[in-house]
Amino acid sequence: MSEATLERGLKAFREQMNAPIASFFSSCVNCGMCAEACLFYTETGDPKYTPINKLEPFRRIWEQEYTLWGRVKSWLGLSQPVDDELLEAWEPLVYDGCTLCGRCSMVCPVGNDISYMIRCAREGFVAAGYAPDGMKNASRRAVTIGSPMGVKFPALAAQIKHVEADTGLTIPVDVEGVDYMALLSSMEIMNFPEYMAALARIFKQVGITWTLCSEAFEATNSGIQIGSSDIAKELVNRIVVAAERLKVKYVISPECGHAYTAIRWEGPNLIGRPYNFKVVHILELLEELRSSGRLKTEGYEDARLTFHDPCQIVRKGGVLEQPRHLLNMVASDFVEMNDHREMNWCCGGGGGVSAIERAEALRLKVFKRKKSQLEELNVDTLVTACANCRLIIEEGLEEYRMEIPVVGLTEMIAEHLVGDEKNE
Amino acid sequence: MAETGKGMGKTLAQSLRESGVSRRGFLKFCTATASMMALPPSMAPAIAQALGKAKRPSVIWLSFQECTGCTESLTRSHSPTVENLIFDYISLDYHHTLQVAAGEGAEAAREAAMRENKGQYIVVVDGSIPLGNPGYSAIAGISNLQMLEETVAGAAAVVAVGTCAAFGGLPHAKPNPTGAVSVSEIVKDKPVVNVSGCPPIPTVITGVLAHFLTFGSLPELDALGRPMAFFGKSIHDRCYRRPFYDKGLYAETFDDEGARKGWCLYRLGCKGPMAYNACATAKWNRGTSWPVESGHGCLGCSEPDFWDAGGFYNALSIPDSDITRQAVYVAGAGVALGAVAGAVNRSKQARAREEHEPVTIDDLDKRP
Amino acid sequence: MQQLQDIAVRVEAVDGAELNHSNALPIMHEILHALQRLRKEGEGATIDLQSIPFGPGDEEELLHLLGRGEVSIELQSLGKSSIWETAYPGVWLIDHHNAEGERIALQIEINRIPEIVLSQDEDISDAIVRLDTQLNPNATGSR
């Protein structure tokens, strides 16, 4: 049996090296501007959270092993090695102190995609055994049980019963040959079952055939977060196998940020081939239905509301305009935050940070960024499209005693469906 | 210094007065002398006072590896002027181009002057000294080196006139077949004044001699041993075309509009910025003009190694070698080496991928 | 033999303005300051124009700007010197030539009267001797 060792970690770093990363490291002039884009720096004032600083171990591998001059320096004994001590010291920066939100990648004047580099660097950390316990445990549960939160199908089945009872609609499971296979995140199953209900109601109105899959209902991917492509591949593969077995045309990524990144953008590369189906985010699907006139709503929300852009869906997913169109469909008083769309600020719990118990205090501290954004707007309701953001924001609002309800956009749309018996 | 010596009898002021020159005329002479020495007009009274006491010094002029251009500069361009007046009041006791005496008589005159004015006389040298074969240049069977050494032994000071004497000049240019050196490389124990230029400006030569005659001392010198009064500023600093340089107006060829309008000649290879001389103010041919005014860039003739300092028509900022061709070869080598470096990187990356061992949930923990 | 100065040197002007290399104006300013000092402190000043890097046309421009005033003096001593007050009283131009007619100095003197014009003590003493000798040809050492 293999084991996590420094040597494996170094190999993983080496394996991750490619032209983009080499060009990024070559270009960095340590101007420090990425710090100002990172909420871990802006909210703590601690320079160690400067995004590019989080990459020091990876940078050393690049310099010492992938540059001529770095090799010469190593031969001359002028280089500091990457050792266990270094990785241990940097582990909290790479995991607790980064949500992979990618805001830094938007401001770097030389164009470094720092969050991409950190995603790659995590491969080395996890291979060397340096990853937070919370994320390790989530990964173990995801692989062995099928969900990072330990949700098994019977638990989902129970929720399905509740939703069916609530809505009077059938939630299809393991139906072959339908157009859409929906995925859920554990959080939606356990904390926000209203999402499932919303899907059922919307799809009924627009007449979409869909199903859940008992063997691959979990959309989240702990492997992406901990930074192990091997684990991520195993998790993605379950969905691919299921979707191809059920012969669906589309797989719907739920209101969960990193799930979208995992299944939409990383998945095909993890399994090494394109899919036989398309992946759409639920908001993409809804917007398509709206613009084609199939999705009809009535009435408007009176509340003053704003939208929190989930990093992985908006900035790193490319679903920017869809949520705006959908919101304008049902909201009369929608206001944008100061920094929005691709320049939004992270909730502080993305990239697996929400799974790290020891990072809780830090996470709440950096939430102040979102808090002050909300305070500027004085809104009644916050809408978002990521179950993880939703949970983190709810925790943060509770911590700072702010009473702003947080709702999922899909549910809000469902509340306004025309001809739905639930609507008065 | 330069108090009395035999044969130096009267002071300059006395001589002038005896030849019927009024005090007013003497003051005019002093004014002209100050102007010639590039001293401020306010120095004229001090010059008058000093000249009132000055005695006629003996000058021995030695010519070595030279073209006689320096002597030409000094003499040919002159009808009697204030410089000549000065020369009337020094005693040019040996100058083998100018003197009437020849052969042994000439050498005897030199030896007599050296004997009679021991420790007082000035040696003017034009031309460089060959250190290769002594036979390369000799006078009356005496090698240049030997003549210089024995003449300088009793001198008060040495004036190296012209770039050959000052810095080696043309004979010193690569490949320097005669092993030519400058005066200052041989004379270490006497003050040496370098009046460089190819040729030097005549008033600068006489200005230095006038300074010695007037004040009995040598003028203030720059790091290359040249009188500050004349060589303290570069051609560029005193050039009337400098405003065009500042404005970025340059002649591109010798016959374009810029050239006709008198714009800066930097791009045509003017060495003004690195050449220190008084051409811009003293001018040539009795104040008629000077190279830049005539539309040609400065060659930098008053500087060491000016023959080897790149082409006369290359801008000062450009290197000497054929960089373009060199750059092509070098780029070829760079691509080849870069390809090798890239291949090494590539193989490292490939090996790491080959050796990849999948991370499973069982080995998430580091086991000591 | 033809003298060098006999060869006509004509500067081909592109147009008149091009020939002024604007060295004249700073000198005019210098003259103004010297003139103010002369009035306040009685202190004269001299500017040696040969130490100034004039371009073609600069000297003509300066002389044109200064103009001619009321006084002209001609001095004959070791050649001719032309001295004249410019259009600005107190500002004198002194143009020294040698016996061959070549210029040996060109100066602007800011003073009530140029120093060189004043009769010199030595010359006055000399004059007394000569005058005395002329008036009393037989007396010896009457003074």
Next chain:
Amino acid sequence: MSTPVDFLLWVRGPGFDIALVVFIIGILIRLLEVLILGRKPDYAEPRGGELGAGLRTLLTRTLPEPGTFKRSPFTVVGGYIWHIGFFISLFLFVPHIELIDATIGLSWPGIASNLVDAVAAVTLVTLVAMLFSRLTHPVKRLLSGPEDYLSWLVTFLPVMTGYLAYHRMIDPYPLVLGLHILSVEILMVVFPFTKLMHAFTFIIARWYNGAMAGRRGVQS
């Protein structure tokens, strides 16, 4: 190397040749060792094109993101001033254009030398301020190592010696001109081995950033 002119001839001759060889070979090695690494094929269905988005980011990153500009105006403005000042001094000073013309046969009009002089003075002051900021700002101080200070020094010296040469503040001129050229040669030699390489690799980096984002339908 006995006189300043000998020194000038050396830096203009063999010295420049050496620097040019190191500079060209070094840069090509650095670029190729990056580019040849390549990247794996991306099987995810693209939402947008890479090329256009990459080129757009290449240009748009020249302007700062407004929020970041508000948070670190000094770094942004200082960075602009000295980069622009450096390029004006480097590429619009006529003696430099002559050099480029002699090297690669390209030439363009320069600007007034005294304007370049003023720009160089501002550049110098800004560079000093940037160094001060690097030494005092907690983030920059943490990030900076010897290489950063070396890069600063070899960038500062050519501007400073150029300024001294233009104003002839060191005598004789061949000495200060030689020092100026030498400082540029030092810059050229150090360039490929330090983060000064960003002057070339930023093009690759920005392009990849824009392309990777563009593929996902985001203009980064």
